[in-house]
Amino acid sequence: MRAAVLHEIGQEKLEVHDDVEAVGFGPGRVRIRIRATGLCHSDLSAMSGVLPQPAPFVPGHEGAGEIVEVGEGVSHLKAGDRVVVCWLPACGACPACKRGQTELCLAGFMNAGTPNFRRPGGDVFGFAGTGTFAEEVVVDAGCAVPIPDDVPFDIAALIGCGVTTGLGAALNTADLEAGSSVAVIGCGGVGISAVQGARLKGAAEIVAVDPVAARREAALRFGATRAVSPDELADAKQQVTAGEGFDYVFEVVGRSATARTAYETTRRGGTLVIVGAGAMDDNLQLNMFELFFDEKRILPSLYGGGDVLRSYERTIALWRAGRVDLNGLITHRVPLSGINEALDQMRTGTSLRTCIEI
Numbered sequence: 001m002r003a004a005v006l007h008e009i010g011q012e013k014l015e016v017h018d019d020v021e022a023v024g025f026g027p028g029r030v031r032i033r034i035r036a037t038g039l040c041h042s043d044l045s046a047m048s049g050v051l052p053q054p055a056p057f058v059p060g061h062e063g064a065g066e067i068v069e070v071g072e073g074v075s076h077l078k079a080g081d082r083v084v085v086c087w088l089p090a091c092g093a094c095p096a097c098k099r100g101q102t103e104l105c106l107a108g109f110m111n112a113g114t115p116n117f118r119r120p121g122g123d124v125f126g127f128a129g130t131g132t133f134a135e136e137v138v139v140d141a142g143c144a145v146p147i148p149d150d151v152p153f154d155i156a157a158l159i160g161c162g163v164t165t166g167l168g169a170a171l172n173t174a175d176l177e178a179g180s181s182v183a184v185i186g187c188g189g190v191g192i193s194a195v196q197g198a199r200l201k202g203a204a205e206i207v208a209v210d211p212v213a214a215r216r217e218a219a220l221r222f223g224a225t226r227a228v229s230p231d232e233l234a235d236a237k238q239q240v241t242a243g244e245g246f247d248y249v250f251e252v253v254g255r256s257a258t259a260r261t262a263y264e265t266t267r268r269g270g271t272l273v274i275v276g277a278g279a280m281d282d283n284l285q286l287n288m289f290e291l292f293f294d295e296k297r298i299l300p301s302l303y304g305g306g307d308v309l310r311s312y313e314r315t316i317a318l319w320r321a322g323r324v325d326l327n328g329l330i331t332h333r334v335p336l337s338g339i340n341e342a343l344d345q346m347r348t349g350t351s352l353r354t355c356i357e358i
Contacts, residue, residue, distance in 0.1 A: 001018070001020055001021070001022065001134065001135040001136050002016055002017065002018045002020065002134070002135050002336060002358075003016070003017060003020040003058050003117060003124075003131070003133060003134035003135065004016050004017075004058060004059065004060075004133040004134070004336060004339045005017055005020070005056050005057070005058055005119075005124060006047050006055055006056060006057055006058075006059060007055065007056045008055055008056070009047070009048070009049045009053070009055050010047075010048060010049060011047065012047070012343070013340050013343075014047075014059065014133070014339050014340060014343070016336055016337055016339065017119060019119055019120055020058070020117050020118070020119055020124065020134060021117060021118045021119070022116065022117055022134065022136045022137055022138045023115065023116065023117060023118050023138065024114065024115075024116060024138045025069065025071060025138045026071050026072070027071045027072040027073045028071055028072075028073050028074060028140060028141055029071040029074075029138055029139065029140055029141060030067055030068075030069065030070050030071065030074060030077055030138070030139060030140075030141050030143075030144050031067070031068040031069040031070075031136060031137075031138050032063075032065045032066065032067060032068065032083060032085065032136065032137050032138075032139065032144060033065045033066045033067075033068050033135065033136055034063045034064070034065040034085075034132050034134060034135060034136065034137060034358045035064060035065040035066065035153040035357070035358060036063065036064055036065070036152075036153035036154040036156070036157045036355055036356065036357055036358065037060045037062055037063035037064070037132040037133060037157050037355075037356045037358065038062040038063075038154075038157045038158050038160070038161070038162060038189070038330075038353050038354065038355060038356070039060075039062075039339075039342050039343070039346055039351075039353070039354045039356060040061065040062050040161050040162055040189070040190075041188060041189075041190070041254075041346065042061065042128075042161075042277055043059040043060060043061070043127060043133075044343065044346060044347065045254070045277060045279075046059060046127050046128075047059060050254075050277075050278065050279045051277060051279075052280070053125070053127055053128075054113065054125050055125070056122075056124050056125070057124060057125035057126060057127055057131065058116065058117055058124060058125070058126050058127065058131030058132075058133050058134050059127045059131065059133050060126075060127060060130065060131055060132030060133035060134070060356075061085070061087040061127050061128040061130045061131075061132060061160070061161060062085070062087075062132065062157050062158065062160045062161040062162060063084070063085040063130070063132030063137070063157050063160060064082070064083065064084045064085065064147065064153040064154075064156035064157040064160060065082075065083065065085075065153065065358075066080060066081065066082055066083070067079050067080060067081040067083060067144060068136065070141070071141070074141045076141070076146075077141060077144055077146070081144075081146055082146065082147050082148075082149065082151075082153070082156075083144040083145055083146055083147060084144075084145050084147050084156040084157065084159055084160045084312065085130055085132055085137070085139065085143055085144065085145075085157075085160050086108075086142070086143050086144070086145050086160065086308060086309075086312075087108060087128040087129065087130050087143065087160070087161065088103065088105070088108045088128075088303050088308060089105070089107060089108045089140060089142035089143050089308075090102035090103075090105040090107065090142070090307075090308065090309075091105055091107035091142070094106070094107065100307070102307050102308060102309075103302050103303045103304065103305060103306060103307070103308060104302065107142075108128075108129055108140075108142075108143070109129065113125075114129075116129070116130070116131050116137060116138065116139075117131060117134065129143075130143065132157075133336065133339060133356065133358075134358075135336075135358055145309060145312060147159075147312075147316070148316065150320075151316055151319075154330060154333075154355045154357070155319065155326050155327065157355065158189070158326055158329060158330070158353060159312055159315050159316065159326070161303075162189040162190045162193060162329075162353060163189070163193045163315055163324075163326060163329070164303060164304045164308065164311045164312065164315060165190050165193065165275065165301070165303055165304050166189070166190040166191060166192065166193025166194040166195075166196070166197060166252070166275070166304075167193045167194070167196060167197040167200075167304065167311070167314075167315060167318075167324065168197070168301065168303065168304015168305050168306050168311050169194050169197065169250055169252075169273050169275045169301040169304060169305060170194050170196075170197025170198045170200070170201055170250070170273075171197050171200065171201065171304075171306075171314075172301070172304055172305040172306035172311070173273050173299050173300075173301035173304070173305035173306075174248050174250070174271055174273050174299065174301075175201075176198060176201045176203060176247070176248045176271070177201075177202075177247070178201060178202030178203070178204075179202060179203070179204045180203050180204065180205075180247035180248060181203070181204060181205040181207075181240055181241055181246045181247045181248070182198045182203045182205065182206045182207065182246060182247065182248045182249070182250070183206075183207045183208075183209060183233070183236070183237075183246045183248075183249045183250070183262075183265055184198070184206065184207070184208050184209065184219070184224070184249075184250045184252060185209045185210075185230075185233075185249065185250065185251050185252060185253060185258055185261065185262050185265075186209070186210060186250075186251065186252035186253040186258070186275075186276060187208045187209070187210040187212075187215040187216065187218065187219045187224075187227075187252070188210075188215065188252070188346075188349070188352060188353075189329055189352045189353040190252050190275060190276075191208070191210070191215075191219075191250070191252040191275075192215075192218060192219060192222050192329060192352055193324075193329075194250045194252060194275065195208055195219055195222050195223050195224050196222050196223055196324050196325070198223070198248070198250075199222075199223035200318070200323060200324070203248075204225075205225050205226075205240050205246075206223060206224045206225050206226075207224065207225065207226050207227070207228060207233075207236050207240060207246070208220070208224035208226070208227040208228070209227075209228055209229070209230055209233050209236075210227070210229070210230075210349070211229055211230055211349070212348075212349035212350075213229075214349065214350060215349055215352070216228070216229070218331075218352055221328070222325060222328070226240075230261070233261070233265060237265055241267065244267045244268075245264075245265055245266050245267030245268070245270055246265055246266060246267060246270060247267060247270050247271065248266075248270060248271045248272075248273065249262045249263075249265050249266045249270070249271070249272050249273070250262075250273045250275055251272065251273070251274050251275060251276055252275045252276050253276045254276025254277045254278035254279075255276065255278055255282060256278065256282045256283055256284040256285070258276070259272075259274060259276075259278075259284050260284060260285070262274075263284075263286065263296065263298070266296050267296075268293075268294045268295060268296065269294075269295050269296065270296055270297070271296070271297045271299060272296055272297065272298050272299065273299050273300075273301050274298065274299070274300045274301065275301050329352050329353045330352070330353050330354070330355045331350075331351045331352045331353065331354070332345055332351045332353075332354040332355070333354070333355045333356075333357060334354060334355075334356055334357070335356070335357055335358075336356055336357075336358050338356075339356060342354040342356060
């Protein structure tokens, strides 16, 4: 089958091969024919080495498709079922799951070090234990979540990561109060979803911050009340909050410098939500006095900070009701052969989400 492969960490281009085999099928596993997959910034981070990932590997973790085959012991799925790929499934039995913090379950990472694919030259891994830039992928049955027939594959793919992460940061992690002031730093697909979540919760002011003009314009269409470049953030803070700082600030970039700016932009007693996935050696510096004196809450948000399956259901319900715009997030559509074009669009900020149709 065809799949896009990164051969070495640090390379910017993927190679599309037609000699790739999805491996690992057996009891408790399913084979999925991928129909659509989104390009998430985390894929770029894995390619560059910001996120740990062994190579060679097939990027992609935001996908949807149809079940081709189910392994022994899988009773809740059958061939032909339409599913979204969940890269962080919950086992239901670990301490985190029993506490209701299923997004912290580590079961999904247990297979991350096991190759998902094979080529004549050797084993190939799948990003985050999946690897959806491929025509087929074999994953644990818990990674395949059924979707209703009225949800298109491209929309389902977005729900598989970016939308769930951004909406959940506002709805679950922050649980922000109506009438509050909000700043969202970084307005790609995840940041725009956080903007929509803030709008759903009734925020009075939503300031979108991004260096790319096209993304700032998009943020206004999705519910931001104003959009500024990073250089204009200080002025926006003064105009919107009289210099006090925002009630909630969402950092959706994943860099310590941006997180520091976000901290300084949050009012005393306010809430900073860290959404962006950054590098292990990129350290955020805070002094002990400001931590004590400012009483700002710092809330990391992993995969939307809530039960993933419930978040999927909620997002579908909001999309059906017209309360969130998911179709508008897809700004480009390319075949698998156009994957490198899509990578360039994301690097330059000219796309919110690119749908790769496989």
